[in-house]
Amino acid sequence: MSKELIRLKDVSMTFDGETILDNMNIYFNDKEFLTLLGPSGCGKTTTLRIIGGFLTPTSGDVIFDGVRINDIPPHKRQVNTVFQRYALFPHLNVYDNVAFGLRIPKPYEDVSSVALSEASGGKKRKKKLSETEIKSRVTEMLEIVSLKGFEHRSVSSLSGGQQQRVAIARALVNQPKVLLLDEPLGALDMRLRKDMQQELKRIQKQMGITFIYVTHDQEEALSMSDTVVVMNAGKIQQIGTPEDIYNEPKNAFVADFIGESNIVDGIMREDNVVEIFGRKFRCLDKGFAPDEPVDVVIRPEDVDIVDVKDGALTGTVTSVTFKGMHYDIIVDFKGFKWLIETTDFCPEGSRIGIKIDPDGFHVMKKSEYSGMFGDYSSYSAEYDEIGDVEYEESSLEDEADEV
Amino acid sequence: MKTKLSVLGRVYTFLIYFFLYLPIFVLIVFSFNSSNSRTIWSGFSLEWYGELFRDSVIMSSVYTTLLVSFISALIATVFGTAAAIGFFNMRGKMRTHLLNVNNIPLMNADIVTGVSLRLLFVAAFFALGRAFGAINGFLGTHLPVSFDLGFGTLLIAHITFNVPYVILSVMPKLHQSDRNLMDAALDLGCTPISAIWKVVLPEIMPGIVNGALIAFTMSIDDFVISYFTAGSKTQTLAMAIYSMTKKRVTPKINAISTILFTTVLVLLIIVNIRSLRQSKNNDAKQKKGILK
Numbered sequence: 001m002s003k004e005l006i007r008l009k010d011v012s013m014t015f016d017g018e019t020i021l022d023n024m025n026i027y028f029n030d031k032e033f034l035t036l037l038g039p040s041g042c043g044k045t046t047t048l049r050i051i052g053g054f055l056t057p058t059s060g061d062v063i064f065d066g067v068r069i070n071d072i073p074p075h076k077r078q079v080n081t082v083f084q085r086y087a088l089f090p091h092l093n094v095y096d097n098v099a100f101g102l103r104i105p106k107p108y109e110d111v112s113s114v115a116l117s118e119a120s121g122g123k124k125r126k127k128k129l130s131e132t133e134i135k136s137r138v139t140e141m142l143e144i145v146s147l148k149g150f151e152h153r154s155v156s157s158l159s160g161g162q163q164q165r166v167a168i169a170r171a172l173v174n175q176p177k178v179l180l181l182d183e184p185l186g187a188l189d190m191r192l193r194k195d196m197q198q199e200l201k202r203i204q205k206q207m208g209i210t211f212i213y214v215t216h217d218q219e220e221a222l223s224m225s226d227t228v229v230v231m232n233a234g235k236i237q238q239i240g241t242p243e244d245i246y247n248e249p250k251n252a253f254v255a256d257f258i259g260e261s262n263i264v265d266g267i268m269r270e271d272n273v274v275e276i277f278g279r280k281f282r283c284l285d286k287g288f289a290p291d292e293p294v295d296v297v298i299r300p301e302d303v304d305i306v307d308v309k310d311g312a313l314t315g316t317v318t319s320v321t322f323k324g325m326h327y328d329i330i331v332d333f334k335g336f337k338w339l340i341e342t343t344d345f346c347p348e349g350s351r352i353g354i355k356i357d358p359d360g361f362h363v364m365k366k367s368e369y370s371g372m373f374g375d376y377s378s379y380s381a382e383y384d385e386i387g388d389v390e391y392e393e394s395s396l397e398d399e400a401d402e403v
Numbered sequence: 404m405k406t407k408l409s410v411l412g413r414v415y416t417f418l419i420y421f422f423l424y425l426p427i428f429v430l431i432v433f434s435f436n437s438s439n440s441r442t443i444w445s446g447f448s449l450e451w452y453g454e455l456f457r458d459s460v461i462m463s464s465v466y467t468t469l470l471v472s473f474i475s476a477l478i479a480t481v482f483g484t485a486a487a488i489g490f491f492n493m494r495g496k497m498r499t500h501l502l503n504v505n506n507i508p509l510m511n512a513d514i515v516t517g518v519s520l521r522l523l524f525v526a527a528f529f530a531l532g533r534a535f536g537a538i539n540g541f542l543g544t545h546l547p548v549s550f551d552l553g554f555g556t557l558l559i560a561h562i563t564f565n566v567p568y569v570i571l572s573v574m575p576k577l578h579q580s581d582r583n584l585m586d587a588a589l590d591l592g593c594t595p596i597s598a599i600w601k602v603v604l605p606e607i608m609p610g611i612v613n614g615a616l617i618a619f620t621m622s623i624d625d626f627v628i629s630y631f632t633a634g635s636k637t638q639t640l641a642m643a644i645y646s647m648t649k650k651r652v653t654p655k656i657n658a659i660s661t662i663l664f665t666t667v668l669v670l671l672i673i674v675n676i677r678s679l680r681q682s683k684n685n686d687a688k689q690k691k692g693i694l695k
Contacts, residue, residue, distance in 0.1 A: 053589075054586055073589070073595075074590050075591075075592045075593055075594055075598075080590055081586070081587070083583040083586065084583070085581065087587040089584065089602055089606075091605040100588075100591050100601075101592050104591065104592040104593060104597075171590070171591075
């Protein structure tokens with residue numbers, strides 16, 4: 001899209017002998033909305049804190065605009081952060097919170113010159129903004145985040161969404177090249193979250209800067225990002241556009257984490273022919289060795305339900321859940337349970353046939369995640385909610401830890 | 404059954420407070436007695452208070468007490484706050500151990516603290532005298548070779564026992580504050596020092612002020628540790644009262660004790676009101692947090 005701004009080169013991070021990041025290589029383009037997506041503990045926040053300067057990697061280089069910045073402290077980086085739960089300064093009002101960064105004399109215009117001047121021991125000229133300039137910039141920024149007229153409110157009197165906007169304004173007013181966002185919408189309710197997603201995307205476009213966004217919410221990641229980086233266990237699983245990640249997952253982990261997937265063992269008989277459950281299907285994938293064992297992903301929405309006699313495969317419906325737009329049904333194929341999304345009602349216990357178009361198959365090479373995901377034997381309708389509850393609990397634990 | 408118990412409970416509570424405060428009440432009443440009898444009430448008078456203010460020994464001990472309390476509270480607040488911030492930013496076990504060590508002097512008997520500080524001072528003076536003597540002999544200078552306990556040692560002792568109280572009062576405030584505040588300040592361009600100054604200190608200020616007030620109160624209140632570390636020429640108010648009781652007891656003691664009691668009471672009330680108000684504020688904040 002445009003030029004590279006930040007690069008992490010062979011970055012590893014260990015805490016107390018535990019590997020948090022494992023030899024990570026990634027670059028971030030200028031003006032891009034990039035999301036680090038993964039389950040909690042996958043190293044996404046650690047990556048963000050390394051870019052912010054709050055952590056120094058155990059090994060590897062952090063490169064900003066061509067300059068190594070491993071040892072540059074956060075206050076000298078042209079990067080600003082929106083923290084989880086905002087971290088607004090409670091003793092200051094909205095205006096003073098936003099003006100906070102502007103009131104600190106900044107010696108540099110950009111980070112690359114920082115690094116250079118530091119390296120050469122060059123003199124730093126501190127630049128202090130006048131109050132009128134600060135006022136115009138704060139006012140402008142509050143307008144961008146739709147908080148005009150809130151200048152003199154105390155931050156504790158604001159709602160969660162408003163506090164979120166203050167945190168964004170406080171970071172963006174410093175005109176960083178990169179804005180880091182650490183699960184910024186985690187504490188908001190569903191509706192507000194959807195609104196703020198749109199809002200963030202709009203702000204990013206309007207400001208024309210790089211956003212690096214951390215979340216565990218795959219829907220959020222897909223709908224907002226230019227690029228999604230899926231992480232697990234300190235490793236990057238896949239980097240790509242949201243469409244790539246969804247349509248062409250690289251391994252079973254990504255396929256399972258992004259959306260719903262049925263993942264079955266298959267054998268690639270030849271180019272464009274894959275065998276599952278002992279039957280050959282036409283597919284669009286090629287480039288595998290003959291008879292190579294593979295993982296095959298079939299998205300629940302790519303399965304067509306047909307009469308038993310017309311079905312390429314037949315199975316028994318074991319559970320039906322009404323989802324509004326469609327039904328989620330679980331179908332048992334020879335002991336392997338699939339999730340299928342359908343608008344046709346199939347009663348529990350009925351036999352159905354299915355048909356899958358060639359573009360409904362996605363074939364992946366075997367990986368360490370093979371056989372771990374994609375079976376819906378233990379599926380329950382509460383699955384999604386359970387996922388959310390887990391997150392809530394972990395965030396509560398964080399809170400308890402802090403108190 | 405329930406009412407019976409609560410009547411019993413009330414009587415019990417009354418008796419406890421009665422015996423707890425009766426002596427103080429008697430003391431206060433008799434500080435206004437016009438005769439010097441400590442048993443027979445012979446009319447209201449402020450005579451003993453007047454005499455108190457004319458007594459130069461007592462007045463100078465009051466001055467010493469206020470001075471040592473003020474300076475020691477101030478220094479202990481600075482040290483204690485810095486220590487609390489340092490502890491707070493430590494990780495894991497070290498922090499727990501240090502906090503436990505910090506709590507020991509609070510529970511330690513005053514007399515042990517007093518005696519050990521005195522021993523330390525004497526030993527330090529001895530070593531210092533030796534060293535200065537050697538320097539004098541070597542260079543022909545006239546550095547002092549003998550030192551006495553006095554205001555300096557008294558002050559050091561007070562700072563020593565005040566620091567833990569400050570730490571104990573600042574720590575909870577740090578725990579309540581958002582851990583990301585410091586990071587946010589750094590992120591916005593503050594150096595670590597200015598981040599503490601601009602963001603962390605304002606956030607924990609109520610705890611710091613409370614710590615200072617408690618330290619001041621503890622200093623005014625202290626007798627045992629002062630007694631062992633002040634030496635023969637310096638006297639705090641508590642020490643002055645103690646030495647008065649050794650001679651003929653006059654109702655002046657009642658008067659001075661009344662003043663001391665009132666001062667400490669007022670300080671403690673201030674501290675308690677402050678912490679009560681803070682915890683209310685916190686509750687309100689937390690409720691808000693849950694609602695949103």
